[in-house]
Amino acid sequence: MDEVRTGDAVIGQYDHGQALGILASARPAAIKALAERVLDGFGDVTVISNRTGLAMLPYQDTVKGTAFHLGEVLVAEAQIEVPTRDLEGYGAVVGRDLEHAMAMAVIDAAIAARHQASVILEFLDAERRHQEESDRQRLTLVEATRVQMETF
Template sequence: MTENKAGSPVVGPYCHADVLEILAAGRPEYIKACAEAILETIGSIDVLSNRTGLAMLPYEDTVHGTAFHLGEVLVSEAHIDARDHDVKGYGGVVGRDLEHAMAIAVVDASIAASHALSKIQTLLDAEHHHRLENDDVRLKMVEATRVQMETF
């Protein structure tokens, strides 16, 4: 594991924020499977919190560039402590999938402990690639609905 200038862990080309974003948007079944494999070797884990709640969804006004709250969104989050490595992990996702949030927290703690990094990078590469493919398909579907208007 390396760290960026701010001291945050980096896995391959992914900074800590990228890792959490990829995992939160990733396919839960793959992330949970990776976390299960990590749990077999990482040692003792204490769950500090595992809960759902409402969070304000920030958005930016594209005209004025000001931030405002669009509304509330249900989120699940988990905080864990990997005692054997003296590191903590965090996971958060939109929705009511506490297992997904817990799996992200396990992966996050594993990264902080420099544990199973090759397995995690393989997961991150696959989920990042999958997301890019899905975004491309979605953009093509949106483009197909675009209407060209003539101006007079």
């Protein structure tokens, strides 16, 4: 993930947007297990919202450079508050997995509180590597398919 930095690092080398991007694409079972672990000793959590809905998917025309909405996408989102720490967390994922969105919100709040930061950073690094490897495998498969199609 050679993303352009959009802000200051909030955990390790990741800015807030990069961390949320990794969490949104994380393997569901892994992020849910991390959220359970992070909740230990974190304090009471109040759910502000936990819902699914449709969101417009923005896109940019690569030729003209104009922005438009490609269509609607189903999104699960969660927002929590941790009153004892005076902070909030937010999570949103494509699809209807409310538990994944809630786990993401818990971890987002934990990052802001610097709660179990080393555990979260280790998770982010591992998921980033997993996502990069998955992307590499997918691109290799696409390239192999393209080559096969050219031989016909």
